[in-house]
Amino acid sequence: MDIKLETEADLDLFGNPAKIKVVVSEGKLSIIPESGFQEKVSFELKRIEGFNIRQTVGSAFLQIKIDGYYIDIVRFTNSNRYKFSRLIKQLENLKSGLPVSQEALNQPNPLLCEKCGFPLQTEESQCPNCLKQGAILSRVFSLLSDHMGWIFIIFFLMVIGVGLSLVPPRITKILVDEVLTTKRHIDWLPYLVMILIGAEFFRVQINMLVGTISTSVGTLITNSLRKKLFKKLEELSLNYYDVNSIGTIMTRFSSDVEAFHGFVTQAGHGFLLNIFTIAGIGIMLFSINWLLALYVMIPIPLVVFGTLFFWRGIYPKNFKVWDSQAKLSSFLNNVLSGIKTVKAFSQEEKEFERFVFYADKLKDAVRNVNMNIAVFNPLMSFLFGLGGLIVWYAGGKNVLEGKLTLGELMAFLSYIGMFYTPLTNLTLLSTWFSNFTTASHRIFEILDAEPQVREPKKFVKLTKIVGEIEFKNVTFGYDPYQPVLKNVSFKIEPGEVVGIVGKSGSGKTTIINLLCKFYEVQSGEILIDGKNIKEIPSSELRKHIGLVLQEPFLFRGTIAENISYGKPDATFEEIIYAAKVANAHDFIMKLPNGYDTLLGERGAGLSGGEKQRITIARAILCNPAILILDEATSSVDTESEKKIQDALSILWKERTTIVVAHRLSTLKNADKILVVDNGRIVESGTHRELMEKEGIYYNLIMMQMQLANIDEALIK
């Protein structure tokens, strides 16, 4: 049997775990169950009219179209979705007489690391599990390379600081043994005190210096890291924002970047300081009395294991606190920004109950953590004290027996006081280090992310375009398993006004997204003036495209700055001209500060229609060869729409214009109308031609006319 394609499903049609083979050979598609309750069945490939994946909840079905309707033939869990979407592609190739490849089906799941099977954030992500901590550290150091000089200075000062902190107990020993108890060198008293003062003074100076340097280096690092991140985020394609929520990215900007600041602080005041302090004190303790030093070590295992055990338990509890805080602020943000709606529906009491729910959650989480800490800290103090008590007993005995001087005992006790705290801190090093490497990994994930839209290797400057647009067999889906556009082809001549209509979700805006190169086509090509847009840098391409979206987006700044956003060097005259053409000038002049009126976030203070007219002025000012209006008038009132339409009609005459609209009356004079349905161009022609055809466009017009008649009747 000549098998062309073969793959395997993991469920039978009834949802039982099973082994179901899907085999394509000798002109047949066969389903061969090796287990499960499904029957063996074969279909002649020539009888099959189409293939589809029907996504259900928790699983999916491979469907074939026979006699005009789809039937489910194989069921599989979502973890096999990538395999079956590839199978469909191969089956379609087979039907069209194109070559097929079993190799394509055998490729591993792109969302799992090939080496270790650990899940990846996106197909392009690096595997955090395979990225060795050493490798992360070397990358961290490469990011810190500009500041390495300062980091070494911090390190050097810190060693001196530790050395100075070891001096006072030693001097105390001399003071007690040589001056206070034996009175052998009474004249040493002022000198010893001066040494103590000096050591303390220099230690404080060094600490201040280390603190100042590490703070300024830390802030410099976080600042440059934030700049790098922002630059990268600007470069990334829109698909990055489809899979990563803004909240997650914001967290990376705030807490993950701060982890780098923490790294420098740790280098200055944290683990390195602790290591040196422990080593220094250890040497001192053993040099004074090795046996007593060994007694000091007795509580160490308890301290280390107690700390580790505690933090393992407290870590998720801390997360619970952060999570509850985030939820409470998100709730407050949500309710307060929608307070009008809350009041309008008299839901204050219900919202208060929801607030109490979140506030109580936070209270419980905080109380839980604090109660754990309240038990842990005294226990630790007791363990620390235990070391001291052992030394008091054994050391005291030694002093009485004359084996140890009182000064040595005093020095010993002082060193113990300095010994356990750094030890506890060091025990937490692995937790801190693991958190730091996780934060670093998240930062590197952004820095390493590749834009989905690949820029051409060779930079091509696009000086002038005439505005000819052609889509050739374009297929695209935001989720590659679910194409939104299927084999779409059309051509727009320079200067034409083309309308794109269709039901919501039919793929209209996707056409615009691809034309603006916000996403890259999965197959087929888009040509502008005969050139594939893949070969044109996005920034160059977008210089020639003016885009007005349904939701007008204005930035914080003056009206003039918003109008000249795409052309910052525009003259006052150009700004006024653009506003006049967009029918925005009159309302702007009614504002006390005219074009210098400062707008709030997202244009707060202006009506929807006014905001939209400013975005149109913005597009006009750039004088693009291609103007795209994506439902630009759908969210404004009729009067504003009329004004916007008037403004736009002037623009249409001078450039290629694509209008995505659901108010079809606006497209009556368009040169061509494309009707999109379920990801395909199903009708194309002028308004008159499409009306005569009495197809989808005709039906849409009829529906809108009926609605208009109802409105008219209401008026009468």
Next chain:
Amino acid sequence: MNDKIEYLTPENIKIIEGRFDTIDILSLKTGSIYKGVFAVSCFPIKAPYKFISLFYQKENGEIEEIGIIKDVSVFSEEEKKLILSTLNKHYFSYEITKIIDIKWKFGFLFFDVETDKGKKQFYLRWERSKAVDLGEKGKILIDIFEDRYVITDIDKLSPMEKTLFTRFIYW
């Protein structure tokens, strides 16, 4: 309200077993036959067997609702069986019967569990949206592939399993 919802009852439809385990619907009002019909519950968690919506796929691949069955018990046993078997085909999940281990790594939770369909291991993004409520006491865990794992009642887990589970999924 009733004129906005197309309710399907034994008076206006007939449910017929189609080819390849599909169901067909014959509209007694219009005489139309809808082939390859599938069912979706309007309230899959709170009332999975009430308000069952029936859909069919048009020639162009578009999916359209035929209507809603408010109460499946009014249909004959045979028809009811067909509707429920089609409805059950729309949902698939593993029911967790025992939690063996949960480990956190780089923002993911690794679950090692026993389910009604055998032992399973899966990764879950450690995010609220990936562990959602199922009624008052249950949870639905949605893994990295969107496969679903259900715990019907957290209180029925052993104390150790519950501690382990709520250490990470505490919301």
